[in-house]
Amino acid sequence: MNSIIKLFIPLTGVLSIVVAGFFYKWLDKQVSKNTKSLEFSKEIQIGSVTYLKRLFQALFMLAGVITLIILFCLGWQTAIAYLAGAICSGSAAWAGMYISTRANAKVAWAARKGIKVAFPIGFFAGAIMGLSVVGLALIGMSIIYYIFGDPNIVLGFSFGASSLALLAKAGGGIYTKSADIGADLVGKVEFNLKEDDMRNPAVIADNVGDNVGDVAGMGADIFDSYVAAVVAVMILGFELYHGKVEFVFYPLVLGAVGILASMLGMIIVKYRKSDDPGSNLNAGTIATTIFFAILTYFVCKTLNIGGVFWPTIAGLVAGVIIGFTSDKFTDIEQKPVQDTAKAAQTGAALLILNGFSYGLLSVLPSVLGICGAMAVAWFSAVGAGISGVYGVAVAAVGMLSITGMIISADAYGPIVDNAKGCAEAGGENEKTIAVCDKLDAAGNTAKAITKGFAIGAAALTVLALFSVYSETVGLKILDLRNPGVAVGLFLGGMMPAVFSALTILAVSRNAFKMVNEIRRQFKEIKGLLQGKVKPDSAKCVDIATTGALRELILPGVLSFLAPLIVGFTLGVNALGGFLAGSIVVGIIFALFMANAGGLWDNAKKYIEDGAFGGKGTEAHKAAVIGDTVGDPFKDTAGPSINTLITVMSLVATIFGPLMVKFSIFNL
Amino acid sequence: MNSIIKLFIPLTGVLSIVVAGFFYKWLDKQVSKNTKSLEFSKEIQIGSVTYLKRLFQALFMLAGVITLIILFCLGWQTAIAYLAGAICSGSAAWAGMYISTRANAKVAWAARKGIKVAFPIGFFAGAIMGLSVVGLALIGMSIIYYIFGDPNIVLGFSFGASSLALLAKAGGGIYTKSADIGADLVGKVEFNLKEDDMRNPAVIADNVGDNVGDVAGMGADIFDSYVAAVVAVMILGFELYHGKVEFVFYPLVLGAVGILASMLGMIIVKYRKSDDPGSNLNAGTIATTIFFAILTYFVCKTLNIGGVFWPTIAGLVAGVIIGFTSDKFTDIEQKPVQDTAKAAQTGAALLILNGFSYGLLSVLPSVLGICGAMAVAWFSAVGAGISGVYGVAVAAVGMLSITGMIISADAYGPIVDNAKGCAEAGGENEKTIAVCDKLDAAGNTAKAITKGFAIGAAALTVLALFSVYSETVGLKILDLRNPGVAVGLFLGGMMPAVFSALTILAVSRNAFKMVNEIRRQFKEIKGLLQGKVKPDSAKCVDIATTGALRELILPGVLSFLAPLIVGFTLGVNALGGFLAGSIVVGIIFALFMANAGGLWDNAKKYIEDGAFGGKGTEAHKAAVIGDTVGDPFKDTAGPSINTLITVMSLVATIFGPLMVKFSIFNL
Secondary structure (H helix, E strand, O other): OHHHHHHHHHHHHHHHHHHHHHHHHHHHHOOOOOHHHHHHHHHHHHHHHHHHHHHHHHHHHHHHHHHHHHHHHHOHHHHHHHHHHHHHHHHHHHHHHHHHHHHHHHHHHHHHHOHHHHHHHHHHHHHHHHHHHHHHHHHHHHHHHHHHOOHHHHHHHHHHHHHHHHHHHHHHHHHHHHHHHHHHHHHHHHOOOOOOOOOOOOHHHHHHHHHHHHHHHHHHHHHHHHHHHHHHHHHHHHHHOOOOHHHHHHHHHHHHHHHHHHHHHHHHHHHOOOOOHHHHHHHHHHHHHHHHHHHHHHHHHHHOOHHHHHHHHHHHHHHHHHHHHHHHHHOOOOHHHHHHHHHHHHOHHHHHHHHHHHHHHOHHHHHHHHHHHHHHHHHHHHHOOOOHHHHHHHHHHHHHOOHHHHHHHHHHHHHHHHHHHHHHHOOOOHHHHHHHHHHHHHHHHHHHHHHHHHHHHHHHHHHHHHHHHHHHOOOOOOEOOOHHHHHHHHHHHHHHHHHHHHHHHHHHHHHHHHHHHHHHHHHHOOOOOOOOOOOOHHHHHHHHHHHHHHHHHHHHHHHHHHHHHHHHHHOHHHHHHHHHHHHHHHHHHHHHHHHHHHHHHHHHHHHHOOHHHOOOOHHHHHHHHHHHHHHHHHHHHHHHHHHHHHHHHHHHHHHHHHHHHHOOOOO | OHHHHHHHHHHHHHHHHHHHHHHHHHHHHOOOOOHHHHHHHHHHHHHHHHHHHHHHHHHHHHHHHHHHHHHHHHOHHHHHHHHHHHHHHHHHHHHHHHHHHHHHHHHHHHHHHOHHHHHHHHHHHHHHHHHHHHHHHHHHHHHHHHHHOOHHHHHHHHHHHHHHHHHHHHHHHHHHHHHHHHHHHHHHHHHOOOOOOOOOOOHHHHHHHHHHHHHHHHHHHHHHHHHHHHHHHHHHHHHHOOOOHHHHHHHHHHHHHHHHHHHHHHHHHHHOOOOOHHHHHHHHHHHHHHHHHHHHHHHHHHHOOHHHHHHHHHHHHHHHHHHHHHHHHHOOOOHHHHHHHHHHHHOHHHHHHHHHHHHHHOHHHHHHHHHHHHHHHHHHHHHOOOOHHHHHHHHHHHHHOOHHHHHHHHHHHHHHHHHHHHHHHOOOOHHHHHHHHHHHHHHHHHHHHHHHHHHHHHHHHHHHHHHHHHHHOOOOOOEOOOHHHHHHHHHHHHHHHHHHHHHHHHHHHHHHHHHHHHHHHHHHOOOOOOOOOOOOHHHHHHHHHHHHHHHHHHHHHHHHHHHHHHHHHHOHHHHHHHHHHHHHHHHHHHHHHHHHHHHHHHHHHHHHOOHHHOOOOHHHHHHHHHHHHHHHHHHHHHHHHHHHHHHHHHHHHHHHHHHHHHOOOOO
């Protein structure tokens, strides 16, 4: 039995990669014959590769330093695992970018033939990313575990993945929003250009940004939560149920089952011949969820650990609740968006206040969902004679197991977004562009739901890691009445606020430079506004790239150093409080920012669709300001906080045993 | 010895009231002979009284219900104490309002003779409020303690004060900002009217708002922190050092000493003949701080409890650090404000993002200050053989003891702000108005510092209350690894976010109504814009009043019910986590909002002073949007959060013993 399971896990991972390969071969056969559109796509490819290369150089240095530290402090096994994690995560991000920047022109070309032809190209291009991520993760984790036989070593793999994710997510977020804001503020507001107008020097950078932020960044982010959750359960299983192999293997098996469920979900998407891309995506996600729940039931039966079934489902349900909440608060048909748009009639100030408030309110149902999942997972586990800590960790894996499908739906977004750019650049007719628009709208909804999902998943994952940390450093209790823990709680709570501030300031500074550069080009390059000359897009790409990487240094270093400083000075109790504080505040900030940003975005769209006078009115101008404020909320700071709290938890756990020995005060 | 102390405390309170009475007699002799200005002042008086009456009606209902609940659940002693607290706090607020709305025209009249004549009127009018607050608090607490002999009964007094404070602060905040935003959005932006232009129908409501928000609201808020901190230390002294009377009396003695120090500080202000009102106020505060530190040293010697000296000073220093931080982040001469103003050149979006980020960054030094004070207080106490819990609580009292002076400087702000309005309304010449402007500028700085002070004080106070709660319900440890505590932490953390959302939405809705009413008046009342006819100010006052009280219900009820629900369902462990979560997130939100709001306000002023093109430019318009966004941050949500977390801690502590017995799940 054991060897079957042992074989089943990596083989499913391999199957995932093989299927992704088939999708790639199919995608490769699709063509675009619009040279202008291909040229546009080519520029995005070049920009993306430039950025990714330089990001990987930065990662190479960071990972090099960390590998040396790990090698010196924790031994070569963890160092190898760390490198493997960084490489797997990096490869998945690279593959996703490679595909998405090639699929865009093909989708645009296919859009001539309508939604039914174009949609599958976008979706299956995204699915290549989705399947690569989960496949690589599963293969990497299982092989490292089989070689070293200790899940604590696999934690190094997780840390490697997180290191990349932090750089990819925060860096990508700074990149994409500097370009986006710059392009909008000058192009749209000052010169009345449309989105994706090729005369705008920052258009290429903006489209590159969609890929580096939403494909590479989001992919790396979910990869990182996925791996961290699985490893957390493995370690808890290992520590709490030593010898009982099913508790260690359960999360890996769930991962494998999740891959199968995702593939079944993809089949549903393929054979569902609806004209509505959004409903296709949702059908795929729902089908995957149901398949997964059914398969999990049989897995629990077979492994004879029925007690973990409900914790798994609790996580899955929490994911659905958080996704729905994001949808409710950011949906163009619902009260929050329309109420916020209505306030635009008095100018930008009340619109911003309303969006800000609804963003904060959206924390309520999501946090209740997380608390509910936590409580159900804990008590149903305990009721079945299983450790509550293990139950909560399993909930995180339950939620993340359908990652394959989630990432597919998410990566679809920037692909069709870019496709629209390709169609505009290629001078396609209005009907084709309308098809692209419809594909894009579905992508935006998918993106909002995925963002909620990513935050919820990160929340449950860091809770699992928190337990792993406590077990690793031997904290049987973590007493809030201990002043060290209380101080830690405050310091940790401060981190998401400071991190958000640094990343948003980074976007603001970089966007300011971008604005000046675009203004300069329109002033100095004669004939640019008339469309006679091409803009110097490369210069804008360079500003975005250089700025993103430079601005990444301070928040990046802070994330790694802060837990080390707290741990090695105030001790493991204070660090426990620190992690707890960062988790609570981090989740609140992440939810609030993601949803407020999405809400402002759609309030703008609601007005553009004709409400309160539509485009060109004062209300619309106000809504554009709100949308711009929301940009770094939803695409830079908000989603990076997930990774921040995961990285800090991993640093604490990996270096915890050393802190126990060498902390200065040890409160 | 004991009876001398017992006498000393209430007698100092009485002395405080008597001195306030002398100030009032002196103030009464000051006159204004400008009838138009007096008329303006009269309208503000009427508006303020209308609002306060209706607020007290609302309070009467709320307090009635709570009194009955307390009577039924906890006995008549606590019920009486509760009522006494509400009445004392209400009286202080009423007295402050009464004075401030009468002093404004007098200051405006005196401004004809220059700053040196006008400044003392503003300051000593504020001092009446400051001395009344601390005097009433000290008399109330000591008498209730002498009668019942149990500081737990005095906790009822504190709860009464907090109930009023929550309504006064949040209600006042909603009132003042609905009026302010409404007046600005239509008057300034659409019709190009100046601040305090009498043609603007919302000008009276705006000026009333300054009084109800900043005099009555802020006064009640600090009264509430002050009482809560003193009672917390009394209870801890009572529980931890049963029989040792000096530990119970120490905070009361500190309060009395603080009154004496504040009076000495006021003397310094009186005899300091500087032309700069800001430097006069600061000199008073610094002198009070130094006098207080010296007196405290002797008190500790005399009472033979030298070990509490450093904890007291730690709190005082933390207060100074937080005050300075607020100043640094909101000062017009410093980088954050100027950097934010610079971003206005690209429009409102980057300005808002920058202010938002700097607001978040301002959390860093303040939280470090709070953590430092906590650690120093704890460990210096423990080093001297005193309980660390007691030490941290003492730090809160140390910080709050100079409240007399702090409130004086704070109440000065709205008085001179109103004075400017009176001068404008009275048609005073430019020189007089310039004097009022200068008085007002000093008031704004004082206000920023006080706000930081109020938040820091609330932070340390709720930490003290947290210890009292834990002692009262018998939580020797509060284990974060208990899932109930973790769930509580999340739920508590959510509260400040939800509360902020509700109060800001309230402002937004109410301001929206105000905007429509002002637009209606300008459209329908012929000759209004030409200054021939008076506006219907009463209608605007009514919108602000009715709206504020109606919008208060949901967040108000939530604050009282949430801790009861958590405590009676999930139990006292979960409620402990709930309080901890609300404190950490609450302090972060309060600091961030207060400082971001102050920063945007001054960024606007910086541009109005001529930077980046000055008034009328696009940059200025952008800065006005930022200022409006910041209004409810700094004057509604931000400062109300203090009171929210204090009220929730008090509810938890008072009903804690019942929860121990009757909680449903008791996780």
